[in-house]
Amino acid sequence: MTQPARSATDEAAVRFSAVSKRFGKTLALNEVSLAVRRGEFMTLLGPSGCGKTTLLNLAAGFFSPEGGEILIDGERVNDLPTYNREIGMMFQNYALFPHMTVEGNVAYGLKARHIAKPEIDRRVAEVLGLVKLAGLEDRKPRQLSGGQQQRVALARALVINPTVLLLDEPFSALDKNLRASMQVELREIQRKLGVTTIFVTHDQSEALSLSDRLAVMSEGRIRQLGTPEEIYRRPLERFVASFVGDANVLRGRLERIEGAHAILALGATQVRVPKGSLRGGAVSAPVDLYVRPEHLEVIETSGPCARSGTIVAQIYQGGYVDLFVECTDSSIERLLVRSAGHQAMTRWPIGTKVGLAISTDEGVAFPIA
Numbered sequence: 001m002t003q004p005a006r007s008a009t010d011e012a013a014v015r016f017s018a019v020s021k022r023f024g025k026t027l028a029l030n031e032v033s034l035a036v037r038r039g040e041f042m043t044l045l046g047p048s049g050c051g052k053t054t055l056l057n058l059a060a061g062f063f064s065p066e067g068g069e070i071l072i073d074g075e076r077v078n079d080l081p082t083y084n085r086e087i088g089m090m091f092q093n094y095a096l097f098p099h100m101t102v103e104g105n106v107a108y109g110l111k112a113r114h115i116a117k118p119e120i121d122r123r124v125a126e127v128l129g130l131v132k133l134a135g136l137e138d139r140k141p142r143q144l145s146g147g148q149q150q151r152v153a154l155a156r157a158l159v160i161n162p163t164v165l166l167l168d169e170p171f172s173a174l175d176k177n178l179r180a181s182m183q184v185e186l187r188e189i190q191r192k193l194g195v196t197t198i199f200v201t202h203d204q205s206e207a208l209s210l211s212d213r214l215a216v217m218s219e220g221r222i223r224q225l226g227t228p229e230e231i232y233r234r235p236l237e238r239f240v241a242s243f244v245g246d247a248n249v250l251r252g253r254l255e256r257i258e259g260a261h262a263i264l265a266l267g268a269t270q271v272r273v274p275k276g277s278l279r280g281g282a283v284s285a286p287v288d289l290y291v292r293p294e295h296l297e298v299i300e301t302s303g304p305c306a307r308s309g310t311i312v313a314q315i316y317q318g319g320y321v322d323l324f325v326e327c328t329d330s331s332i333e334r335l336l337v338r339s340a341g342h343q344a345m346t347r348w349p350i351g352t353k354v355g356l357a358i359s360t361d362e363g364v365a366f367p368i369a
């Protein structure tokens, strides 16, 4: 088994440096640069076709990039075949070997690496304990539930002690509850082992809840890299603001700049936002304010409001209520207000005339293109 020597000079476990990949006329990746730290849980998030799987496949060595460099542990791997990369993989259709037992499936990668039998037995037992499958060694995949099959696939990826774990939408076939519990377990196991992980999803709530950092992608580029909180609270561009989480877009006006902040006028109120995303927009110019539904509040119409409108729908969500408010202040806007608890259901019935207030310091504003 040839394992590239670990380099102490590169702190990144995986580094993509201006990586481009083309399929015919499609530029699937356009000079993507990304450094994944050792032990980090990095998520690639983006709409269908944005290049997530392509980036993962390049890390795995299924094909080579046309331009740029890929380094694993400081070693250039552009032309290193998959079987020399020490990579654990789990894909959406994780394709267990149907004729092999759980034990056989998990041991497969070790046998292929010519590891001695006692060592294989020890590692298979250890990893099956880790994914809570001890006792099911002799079952065939068809005798397992969906969640158990998923665990076999995870065990199979982990058993080789991979330098990097690559996961491509591994839970997308599972129902909501199973998916949630597998997410928690994956994160626990990943932390315990400290294995560098690149996880692909187009599910933004999965990305926000699991990742140390996430890279939001579209059209073959990384649009923003940051912690879940940075991405959610301080999106740097409209695409990120609308793709990650729900956002209301309200037209306002730039009133003035105060230090690092911009003061916006919305209806009869003023809202403070970071000025960075406005890129020096002119005072009194129109701007779009992106506000999360939990940062809008329904208020009485008697006070100063950012908007006024009518409650047109209520959706009970269990822990919170979604209220839809149709505003006709300027053009017609349908805004979503997320209210914790259930009281909003009775307090603001459908048809009520209401005002809206915006939490200060929470929104992000962009100039009108």
Ligand SMILES: Nc1ncnc2c1ncn2[C@@H]1O[C@H](COP(=O)(O)OP(=O)(O)OP(=O)(O)O)[C@@H](O)[C@H]1O
Binding pocket: 023, 024, 026, 027, 028, 046, 047, 048, 049, 050, 051, 052, 053, 054, 055, 202
């Ligand atoms: N083998 C291939 N041959 C031709 N085009 C390809 C190939 N693989 C990917 N593409 C194209 O490259 C682009 C990126 O594809 P990729 O599979 O990386 O997207 P993705 O972000 O994983 O999307 P999804 O969320 O749907 O899985 C798409 O336009 C896709 O059609």
Ligand SMILES: [Mg+2]
Binding pocket: 052, 053, 054
């Ligand atoms: Mg994909």
